[in-house]
Amino acid sequence: xxxxxxxxxxxxxxxxxxxxxxxxxxxxxxxxxxxxxxxxxxxxxxxxxxxxxxxxxxxxxxxxxxxxxxxxxxxxxxxxxxxxxxxxxxxxxxxxxxxxxxxxxxxxxxxxxxxxxxxxxxxxxxxxxxxxxxxxxxxxxxxxxxxxxxxxxxxxxxxxxxxxxxxxxxxxxxxxxxxxxxxxxxxxxxxxxxxxxxxxxxxxxxxxxxxxxxxxxxxxxxxxxxxxxxxxxxxxxxxxxxxxxxxxxxxxxxxxxxxxxxxxxxxxxxxxxxxxxxxxxxxxxxxxxxxxxxxxxxxxxxxxxxxxxxxxxxxxxxxxxxxxxxxxxxxxxxxxxxxxxxxxxxxxxxxxxxxxxxxxxxxxxxxxxxxxxxxxx
Amino acid sequence: xxxxxxxxxxxxxxxxxxxxxxxxxxxxxxxxxxxxxxxxxxxxxxxxxxxxxxxxxxxxxxxxxxxxxxxxxxxxxxxxxxxxxxxxxxxxxxxxxxxxxxxxxxxxxxxxxxxxxxxxxxxxxxxxxxxxxxxxxxxxxxxxxxxxxxxxxxxxxxxxxxxxxxxxxxxxxxxxxxxxxxxxxxxxxxxxxxxxxxxxxxxxxxxxxxxxxxxxxxxxxxxxxxxxxxxxxxxxxxxxxxxxxxxxxxxxxxxxxxxxxxxxxxxxxxxxxxxxxxxxxxxxxxxxxxxxxxxxxxxxxxxxxxxxxxxxxxxxxxxxxxxxxxxxxxxxxxxxxxxxxxxxxxxxxxxxxxxxxxxxxxxxxxxxxxxxxxxxxxxxxxxxxxxxxxxxxxxxxxxxxxxxxxxxxxxxxxxxxxxxxxxxxxxxxxxxxxxxxxxxxxxxxxxxxxxxxxxxxxxxxxxxxxxxxxxxxxxxxxxxxxxxxxxxxxxxxxxxxxxxxxxxxxxxxxxxxxxxxxxxxxxxxxxxxxxxxxxxxxxxxxxxxxxxxxxxxxxxxxxxxxxxxxxxxxxxxxxxxxxxxxxxxxx
Ligand SMILES: Nc1ncnc2c1ncn2[C@@H]1O[C@H](COP(=O)(O)OP(=O)(O)OP(=O)(O)O)[C@@H](O)[C@H]1O
Ligand SMILES: [Mg+2]
Numbered sequence: 001x002x003x004x005x006x007x008x009x010x011x012x013x014x015x016x017x018x019x020x021x022x023x024x025x026x027x028x029x030x031x032x033x034x035x036x037x038x039x040x041x042x043x044x045x046x047x048x049x050x051x052x053x054x055x056x057x058x059x060x061x062x063x064x065x066x067x068x069x070x071x072x073x074x075x076x077x078x079x080x081x082x083x084x085x086x087x088x089x090x091x092x093x094x095x096x097x098x099x100x101x102x103x104x105x106x107x108x109x110x111x112x113x114x115x116x117x118x119x120x121x122x123x124x125x126x127x128x129x130x131x132x133x134x135x136x137x138x139x140x141x142x143x144x145x146x147x148x149x150x151x152x153x154x155x156x157x158x159x160x161x162x163x164x165x166x167x168x169x170x171x172x173x174x175x176x177x178x179x180x181x182x183x184x185x186x187x188x189x190x191x192x193x194x195x196x197x198x199x200x201x202x203x204x205x206x207x208x209x210x211x212x213x214x215x216x217x218x219x220x221x222x223x224x225x226x227x228x229x230x231x232x233x234x235x236x237x238x239x240x241x242x243x244x245x246x247x248x249x250x251x252x253x254x255x256x257x258x259x260x261x262x263x264x265x266x267x268x269x270x271x272x273x274x275x276x277x278x279x280x281x282x283x284x285x286x287x288x289x290x291x292x293x294x295x296x297x298x299x300x301x302x303x304x305x306x307x308x309x310x311x312x313x314x315x316x317x318x319x320x321x322x323x324x325x326x327x328x329x330x331x332x333x334x335x336x337x338x339x340x341x342x343x344x345x346x347x348x349x350x351x352x353x354x355x356x357x358x359x360x361x362x363x364x365x366x367x368x369x370x371x372x373x374x375x376x377x
Numbered sequence: 378x379x380x381x382x383x384x385x386x387x388x389x390x391x392x393x394x395x396x397x398x399x400x401x402x403x404x405x406x407x408x409x410x411x412x413x414x415x416x417x418x419x420x421x422x423x424x425x426x427x428x429x430x431x432x433x434x435x436x437x438x439x440x441x442x443x444x445x446x447x448x449x450x451x452x453x454x455x456x457x458x459x460x461x462x463x464x465x466x467x468x469x470x471x472x473x474x475x476x477x478x479x480x481x482x483x484x485x486x487x488x489x490x491x492x493x494x495x496x497x498x499x500x501x502x503x504x505x506x507x508x509x510x511x512x513x514x515x516x517x518x519x520x521x522x523x524x525x526x527x528x529x530x531x532x533x534x535x536x537x538x539x540x541x542x543x544x545x546x547x548x549x550x551x552x553x554x555x556x557x558x559x560x561x562x563x564x565x566x567x568x569x570x571x572x573x574x575x576x577x578x579x580x581x582x583x584x585x586x587x588x589x590x591x592x593x594x595x596x597x598x599x600x601x602x603x604x605x606x607x608x609x610x611x612x613x614x615x616x617x618x619x620x621x622x623x624x625x626x627x628x629x630x631x632x633x634x635x636x637x638x639x640x641x642x643x644x645x646x647x648x649x650x651x652x653x654x655x656x657x658x659x660x661x662x663x664x665x666x667x668x669x670x671x672x673x674x675x676x677x678x679x680x681x682x683x684x685x686x687x688x689x690x691x692x693x694x695x696x697x698x699x700x701x702x703x704x705x706x707x708x709x710x711x712x713x714x715x716x717x718x719x720x721x722x723x724x725x726x727x728x729x730x731x732x733x734x735x736x737x738x739x740x741x742x743x744x745x746x747x748x749x750x751x752x753x754x755x756x757x758x759x760x761x762x763x764x765x766x767x768x769x770x771x772x773x774x775x776x777x778x779x780x781x782x783x784x785x786x787x788x789x790x791x792x793x794x795x796x797x798x799x800x801x802x803x804x805x806x807x808x809x810x811x812x813x814x815x816x817x818x819x820x821x822x823x824x825x826x827x828x829x830x831x832x833x834x835x836x837x838x839x840x841x842x843x844x845x846x847x848x849x850x851x852x853x854x855x856x857x858x859x860x861x862x863x864x865x866x867x868x869x870x871x872x873x874x875x876x877x878x879x880x881x882x883x884x885x886x887x888x889x890x891x892x893x894x895x896x897x898x899x900x901x902x903x904x905x906x907x908x909x910x911x912x913x914x915x916x917x918x919x920x921x922x923x924x925x926x927x928x929x930x931x932x933x934x935x936x937x938x939x940x941x942x943x944x945x946x947x948x949x950x951x952x953x954x955x956x957x958x959x960x961x962x963x964x
Contacts, residue, residue, distance in 0.1 A: 012494075054580050056694060080583040081592075087584040093577035097599050107585035153581075160586065 007060035022220030038217035053080035086157030101137040291334035295351040305349040423801035426813025434654030451651035476612040483563025491571040495702035512901030519717035546630040570604035610671035618806025620904040724934035745935035758920035769838035777846040811905030838899035853887025
């Protein structure tokens with residue numbers, strides 16, 4: 001539905017090497033919700049604006065629905081007002097001089113052929129109804145709360161039934177409780193209408209919750225893409241792993257590979273990693289482990305357990321975070337359902353979980369090819 | 378917060394509560410005493426000229442020899458006099474045309490600078506600063522030299538190009554010259570309004586399928602509308618109440634407006650004080666209505682531009698059209714900056730004026746400058762200007778610091794009134810201010826005589842510049858957090874100590890900027906000074922007018938160049954201070 005090829009954008013006044021978007025190739029499947037996920041400044045908004053035509057690319061093509069809408073090499077540029085899009089901005093951008101229904105009607109009133117009298121209003125009211133704002137139609141737009149403005153923006157973006165819906169951090173201006181509700185609503189509307197959607201966010205929970213497809217970006221590049229589950233459990237890139245909260249990594253050497261998995265040794269310690277395709281004995285690797293993937297106890301239950309001491313602890317209410325020192329390494333371990341916390345200097349034993357460890361060859365930073373990760377659309 | 382500051386001096390009295398005594402003690406708190414003094418001073422400055430003007434318009438023989446009585450006769454006779462209709466009509470046409478023209482150009486430039494990718498924005502930015510250094514009187518002089526029929530330099534150039542000449546002595550000429558002076562103000566207002574406008578409002582329209590041209594009309598212009606109208610009203614008020622253009626260009630064109638009529642009524646013998654009073658009150662009312670509407674509109678727009686996070690004023694790609702915008706910048710720069718300044722510079726080096734040519738180059742000399750230095754009148758005028766501008770700057774800075782402190786930093790009762798009083802002078806046209814002050818010191822039974830002294834000029838400048846200084850000091854004061862004062866009082870300092878030891882040092886940059894800026898405004902002031910000077914107390918701006926009226930253009934030019942240099946220096950100081958300390962201000 002949307003196809004980006006070799007897309008490059010550099011803002012004027014920026015250094016030549018500092019492209020905001022630096023050669024992005026991306027396909028967004030029909031009817032799918034795809035999130036662009038990445039840290040601040042990685043070029044998500046710029047990519048979205050390039051799709052919308054609010055920014056002109058320096059190189060590369062943008063295709064929407066099979067039509068090339070931007071290709072600087074061939075001098076093609078179709079303005080945003082002639083692209084089949086609807087967009088929701090981070091700041092909502094509700095026109096303050098119009099009422100709610102006038103805001104939503106606006107895209108219809110400027111469309112060609114112009115809809116029949118009364119038709120525009122009827123469709124605007126339907127759109128408002130769909131986002132639960134039918135009662136607010138005649139309000140002046142500024143007299144709405146943040147969440148309501150957000151819904152108006154969504155109704156306005158959807159009212160002329162665009163082929164593509166673009167959302168730039170639509171939830172970041174809402175408070176926490178509302179954010180979850182709006183997120184689910186957006187997902188519900190998107191699935192009901194089956195509209196192709198690009199959703200920009202820097203919040204991993206948000207991305208995992210709403211997407212069919214997650215595209216992780218960094219420094220103007222696409223780092224990795226996949227379905228939420230695959231991206232979360234088996235990230236294939238160090239950047240993705242760290243960005244998604246896999247905060248522990250240990251460098252080691254593969255000792256042997258067997259049917260159970262690979263045994264990786266880190267000096268005195270070693271562990272079994274079951275996810276180990278295309279890993280060979282003798283290879284140097286990094287092993288990534290989530291804080292919650294360890295079993296932590298005061299007594300040694302098995303020979304595989306690693307002895308360590310508590311450096312410090314943080315209490316979160318539903319869980320404890322312990323920083324455990326193992327020789328030179330400091331691992332972060334999260335433990336749920338523990339009544340009394342451990343204290344600095346306590347001796348503990350850590351058991352790593354073979355199934356959730358992620359092994360990546362140290363040099364490339366790319367994970368061992370995980371056969372079980374489904375291909376993306 | 379500041380409550381703390383009010384209370385430390387009142388130690389809780391032992392024994393049963395004594396409500397009356399305590400309230401009296403509160404009243405004697407240094408803050409209240411300061412408030413009372415400041416309020417009296419500001420009220421005196423702000424209200425006396427207006428009051429006297431009103432009084433004079435209701436007197437049968439103000440400043441006359443016969444006993445005067447209350448009457449409405451002046452109003453009747455002024456508004457039934459022949460020519461009053463055309464006077465009002467002329468004044469409004471002149472002010473309205475100037476206001477529309479300068480608002481359109483000013484906002485157009487602002488839009489190009491803030492919201493588009495037009496190249497060479499520096500041209501427009503520099504041009505916006507020019508009125509600060511080129512006083513209205515010099516702007517007017519320069520343009521009448523450039524555009525006088527047949528002999529004006531620009532007209533000669535037009536003639537050589539076989540283009541029709543432009544006679545500055547006409548309504549169009551008045552509008553043009555006054556616009557050159559006020560466009561930068563409109564530009565600055567436009568910049569503020571377009572910068573605070575979220576560009577995603579326009580982008581949302583584009584993404585809804587609305588064409589760029591239609592987006593500009595239905596979204597951009599519509600959202601900027603309150604700001605545009607507000608600016609237009611302000612230009613209107615400023616134009617209807619200043620002296621230079623109506624007198625220097627309007628009078629030769631036989632195109633009379635309120636200001637020139639007031640001036641001539643005072644110059645004639647016997648002076649027609651009643652008519653002046655009525656016209657003054659009329660202008661005052663117009664100005665008040667205009668400014669009131671302007672403020673209401675801009676307050677409305679401030680509410681409208683507030684949006685969520687993620688907000689950025691983005692430059693729009695104009696495509697090939699940006700070269701049209703670029704041409705606009707260049708033309709504006711040449712017309713508004715280069716032509717008048719070069720004209721003054723050129724004329725200042727020639728003992729008798731001639732057009733630029735190889736020949737004329739041989740006649741260049743510094744004679745005019747040596748005349749400026751050796752003419753006793755000019756040197757005295759410079760001295761007078763410096764003295765009055767300096768003392769006005771000093772007084773206003775101190776006064777507005779106290780007023781700003783009381784209104785921003787305390788919860789004291791009556792501070793709203795004080796703030797209101799301090800803004801009154803904005804609404805009083807300088808001409809009315811000048812005449813009102815003149816009337817008061819001529820007629821009031823005071824134990825001292827101020828007419829014909831520099832003090833009366835200083836009083837006028839203080840009153841006129843008070844709101845400007847407030848504009849620097851109120852934000853400056855707001856930047857200083859309350860905790861700093863609380864920490865001082867908690868350390869045992871009383872309020873005067875806290876003010877002197879904590880506020881004054883932190884406020885120094887704002888104080889300095891206010892001081893220098895006030896000096897600039899006072900130095901180039903003429904609309905009030907023209908009514909208040911005597912031969913002993915001429916100031917530089919009046920001197921320019923005098924020299925110009927007597928046809929001594931070369932010396933005027935030389936004096937003008939010196940004034941521009943001096944004001945540029947002061948303006949540079951303000952900029953350096955503001956940049957160094959990161960002060961923001963509205964002007
Ligand atoms: N108008 C602009 N002019 C110059 N540089 C810009 C402009 N807009 C963005 N950039 C730069 O381009 C890079 C990418 O910006 P972009 O807004 O796409 O990031 P983002 O991923 O959306 O970040 P965030 O999560 O903070 O919104 C950043 O380094 C940013 O500073
Ligand atoms: Mg962004």
